[in-house]
Amino acid sequence: MDDIKVNQNPKLGSIDRPNSYIGRSLPRENAKKHLDGGGQFVDDLTLPRMVHVAFLRSPFAHAEIKSIDTKTAKLSDGVIDIFTAKEIDEVCKPWVGVLGHLGEMRSPEQSPLAKKIARWQGEPVAVVIANSRAQAEDALELIEVDWLEKDAQVDMETALDPNAVIIHPELGNNLFWTRTVNQGDVDKAFKEADAVVETTLDFARHTGVTLESRGIVADWNKAENKMTIYHNGQAPHMMQHIIAKHLDLNEGLVRIISRDVGGSFGIKVHVYPDEMAVTAISKKLGRPVKFIADRLESFTTDIHARCHKISGKLGVDKNGKILAMEIDDLSGIGPFSMYPRTSAIETNQVLNLSGAPYVIPNYKAVGTVVFQNKTPMCQYRAVGHPIAVAITEALIDKAAYKIGMDLDKIRKINFIPDNSYPNKSPSGVPLEDLSHQASMDKLLEIMDIKEIDTKKKDDYEKGILSGYGVISMCEVTNPSPLFYGVGGAHISSQDGASIRLEGSGAIHLSSSITEQGQGTEAIMKQIAADQLGVKLESVRVTLGDTDATPYGGGTWASRGAGIGGEAVLKAARKLKDNILNIAAAIMQTDKESLDIEDNNVVRKNGGEGISLQKLAETVYYRGHEIPKGTNPELLATASFLIEGIPFVFTNSAMGCQVSIDQDTGIIKINKFWAVEDCGTQINPKLVEEQIRGGVIQGIGGALFEECVYDDQGNMQNATMADYLVPMAYEMPDIIVDHVTTNSGRSIIGAKGAGEAGTGGAPAVIMNAINNALKQVGAEVISQPITPEKVLKALGKI
Amino acid sequence: MAANNTLSISFTVNGEKFNNVNVPSRQHLADFLRSQGFTGTHLGCEQGACGACTIEMDGKAVRSCLVLASQANGSDLKTVEGFDDKMMEQVKQSFLKHNAFQCGFCSPGMLMTTKEILLSKKKLTREEIRSEISGNYCRCTGYQSIVDAIEECINEVN
Numbered sequence: 036m037d038d039i040k041v042n043q044n045p046k047l048g049s050i051d052r053p054n055s056y057i058g059r060s061l062p063r064e065n066a067k068k069h070l071d072g073g074g075q076f077v078d079d080l081t082l083p084r085m086v087h088v089a090f091l092r093s094p095f096a097h098a099e100i101k102s103i104d105t106k107t108a109k110l111s112d113g114v115i116d117i118f119t120a121k122e123i124d125e126v127c128k129p130w131v132g133v134l135g136h137l138g139e140m141r142s143p144e145q146s147p148l149a150k151k152i153a154r155w156q157g158e159p160v161a162v163v164i165a166n167s168r169a170q171a172e173d174a175l176e177l178i179e180v181d182w183l184e185k186d187a188q189v190d191m192e193t194a195l196d197p198n199a200v201i202i203h204p205e206l207g208n209n210l211f212w213t214r215t216v217n218q219g220d221v222d223k224a225f226k227e228a229d230a231v232v233e234t235t236l237d238f239a240r241h242t243g244v245t246l247e248s249r250g251i252v253a254d255w256n257k258a259e260n261k262m263t264i265y266h267n268g269q270a271p272h273m274m275q276h277i278i279a280k281h282l283d284l285n286e287g288l289v290r291i292i293s294r295d296v297g298g299s300f301g302i303k304v305h306v307y308p309d310e311m312a313v314t315a316i317s318k319k320l321g322r323p324v325k326f327i328a329d330r331l332e333s334f335t336t337d338i339h340a341r342c343h344k345i346s347g348k349l350g351v352d353k354n355g356k357i358l359a360m361e362i363d364d365l366s367g368i369g370p371f372s373m374y375p376r377t378s379a380i381e382t383n384q385v386l387n388l389s390g391a392p393y394v395i396p397n398y399k400a401v402g403t404v405v406f407q408n409k410t411p412m413c414q415y416r417a418v419g420h421p422i423a424v425a426i427t428e429a430l431i432d433k434a435a436y437k438i439g440m441d442l443d444k445i446r447k448i449n450f451i452p453d454n455s456y457p458n459k460s461p462s463g464v465p466l467e468d469l470s471h472q473a474s475m476d477k478l479l480e481i482m483d484i485k486e487i488d489t490k491k492k493d494d495y496e497k498g499i500l501s502g503y504g505v506i507s508m509c510e511v512t513n514p515s516p517l518f519y520g521v522g523g524a525h526i527s528s529q530d531g532a533s534i535r536l537e538g539s540g541a542i543h544l545s546s547s548i549t550e551q552g553q554g555t556e557a558i559m560k561q562i563a564a565d566q567l568g569v570k571l572e573s574v575r576v577t578l579g580d581t582d583a584t585p586y587g588g589g590t591w592a593s594r595g596a597g598i599g600g601e602a603v604l605k606a607a608r609k610l611k612d613n614i615l616n617i618a619a620a621i622m623q624t625d626k627e628s629l630d631i632e633d634n635n636v637v638r639k640n641g642g643e644g645i646s647l648q649k650l651a652e653t654v655y656y657r658g659h660e661i662p663k664g665t666n667p668e669l670l671a672t673a674s675f676l677i678e679g680i681p682f683v684f685t686n687s688a689m690g691c692q693v694s695i696d697q698d699t700g701i702i703k704i705n706k707f708w709a710v711e712d713c714g715t716q717i718n719p720k721l722v723e724e725q726i727r728g729g730v731i732q733g734i735g736g737a738l739f740e741e742c743v744y745d746d747q748g749n750m751q752n753a754t755m756a757d758y759l760v761p762m763a764y765e766m767p768d769i770i771v772d773h774v775t776t777n778s779g780r781s782i783i784g785a786k787g788a789g790e791a792g793t794g795g796a797p798a799v800i801m802n803a804i805n806n807a808l809k810q811v812g813a814e815v816i817s818q819p820i821t822p823e824k825v826l827k828a829l830g831k832i
Numbered sequence: 833m834a835a836n837n838t839l840s841i842s843f844t845v846n847g848e849k850f851n852n853v854n855v856p857s858r859q860h861l862a863d864f865l866r867s868q869g870f871t872g873t874h875l876g877c878e879q880g881a882c883g884a885c886t887i888e889m890d891g892k893a894v895r896s897c898l899v900l901a902s903q904a905n906g907s908d909l910k911t912v913e914g915f916d917d918k919m920m921e922q923v924k925q926s927f928l929k930h931n932a933f934q935c936g937f938c939s940p941g942m943l944m945t946t947k948e949i950l951l952s953k954k955k956l957t958r959e960e961i962r963s964e965i966s967g968n969y970c971r972c973t974g975y976q977s978i979v980d981a982i983e984e985c986i987n988e989v990n
Contacts, residue, residue, distance in 0.1 A: 062928045062929055063928070063931065064928070066928070066936060067928055068936075069933055069935075069937075070915075070924040070927055070928065070933070070943065071912070071913065071915075071924070072870070072911065073872065073913075076871075076874070076937070078875075079866075079871035169856070169858070169859070243971075245971060246874075246884055246938050246969060246970070247874070247876070247935065247937045248876075296935060297874070297935045297937030298934070298935045298937060298971045300971070330876070330877045330878060551934075552933070552935030552972050554931075720931055721931065724931050724934065724972075724977060727973065727977070728971075728973050728974045729974075731975065754881070755877040755879065755881035755882050756877075756879060760969060761974075762967075762969060763961075763962040763963075763965045763966045763968070763975040763979065764962045766962070766974060766975050766976075768958070768976050768979075769974065769976060
């Protein structure tokens, strides 16, 4: 057992006891299958009589479908049938992507296939079912559609203008949702401020680019009235409900199986029209149907994220104390709000999270979300965080520069103090168990700002522009029912775990949390073995199957460890209690005198114990040997949910140092530091990898990634050769450290850790770049910060 | 129709012989291998940009999405399922130790690139390792753990 990290949660017992696995960086033995080519991804599945589909997708951002002629295409080799909206709508009911708890949202009904009008380039319009994907694609070319191209509303900034193209005439305009937060009196506070700074930032659209694309195999078994769906999603029970609801099936007879998932990051938690069409086709044909998105389909139909323009204003007094903050955010979400989580959440998070680490007595935030003819936009990793953190931290840097204060000092004097929790964010969101002060102190320990500042001055003398930034942020994790359920979505905020001792002495654990590579299975195993007192290798885990796991929400919003992990802990403790009760009866002693170590019930005072295998054999095969009245249950189930607050927040502090090539505009991130406080770390290595992976996705958004559209709504770079993702060469090593403030909401004390990197990196990189550019009076305000934008800022082009 | 043309080819995959197999003339090697059950070869972009489908063909790393199956006639192919020699077992242990993968989708291609690095016997710096693997996309790890694993392998092999 290498790399022991001290477990700082006293509720979990001593790290020195046998089978103490929580807090240790153990390798994911279960994941070795991926190195042997043995993963089971959706596309690896072949079923008897399985057919394949290819979708005819709108080539236009906005067009009327006057007619579709499939006669010739139907005669193409291998074609089984071709469906349009008419046939699919016979078995699948439309949906509406609105929720009830955030004020009025207006989004029209959406069906799997577009009916009279297509509203984004890539919207599915017809579907060919054939014996192979290649044959289905051949037939696509033979379908004749009479299109009438319409003007497209591409630009979100003109979407509410009087002469805008109205995408849904029945709504009267292109407004989806708006929200205003108003705490205190910002106008009065700005008048009293000694310094007021303002900025406006742009965030381009980018997308998840999971290496494994979206995929589904739907298998309708008419004889059993059962629908089995193999899906690379994140929330099996949510999909079970939705497929049953819209296909009018018995929900209990819909089974969702999510085996290995090749990355998701929020992309795969939504309901996609093409996937719903696939389930409808299986229902119609009574055959298994496979759909695997190709990369072009991924770029034009996976949800996009960001697409914000945000203005902000910050007022401080002469000592740097923040008096007021005001933001106004505009976001464009494509032509429909996604189902069932809605496309309002990113803006809602921007309003909730801006200014969140700081005491800001007067806070006003306005969010406006509009429709446009682009790919639908919805929740992707670190929902809203990059925008909220970047606007907050950019304003704070500006204020520091204006009043001549150090970048770390202005933050330190404005933090909500670590000893003042429970507290509230400037927007009024409850916060607890956070450590901005301790985390910034830790960051400044590992990142020597004075040395970096000295180097910056030396660099400048040599003609090199270098700079640095530090930021703090709050991270939304472990959501409660107040996130989605309260608004009417059938998305479980509770998760369950079921654990049993089997006749062989093996432990089987199942959880409603799913695995997409984060290490869910590994940490669940560590918790169960740790709490039960068994060797790690004796626990096997089942995830991702609605027929085989407890009911629950799945993996999204960094909820696996904190919610699902607590359920495992509780279930393991229950099972241990049951085992010790039985053992006490068999051994004729008090339960309190017994414990479990290394798969054996042991007497705390020494003396002969009993192995779990023997105990299980006795209970299962020779139950008559157990004293009468003993509860023989070797199975325990528990669940957990966050109550009373919307989320368990995590906090993070980050720093980075960059240099800029003034001739090419190329930015080099030389060093990056991240300090995360996610409470108990079940497996510190896996936590660090969440931070690193997250930071790299944040760097992608900050410097490279953009879904580029022309003014007709055509995506210009929908290939992996044209859309820039972070590759190894440009990425820095990232130094990760921790502060530990356990969540008081659970025994395990864990909070989430998956969002911070992606949420914070864009802010700290932009601040570092602007710190460098400030030396020559330049500034960048638009992400991705491309070399071209840098050269423009430098006045070189 | 041209789309239905097939060609008869012979080759080996991980030492297993395939004699006179009919392959569609337009099918790429990755699709063909997957259709034969070698599903460890993954497809991420089908245009040679992501590196997930990288396999070994006659001792060299190739993007199997950019090679037609028919071009494999007479070739000796090796996929991730066949990476079982001592050196590759060591590489896998190193990947596991450093958590040099999360979802595992990029791993087959990343392992092939690692194999090529190790066979070159070059003593690479971290920056050079980053350059060597910059044709393999990983969305999960942020690459640092992969660089750690490969760096360790280079030290052990040399």
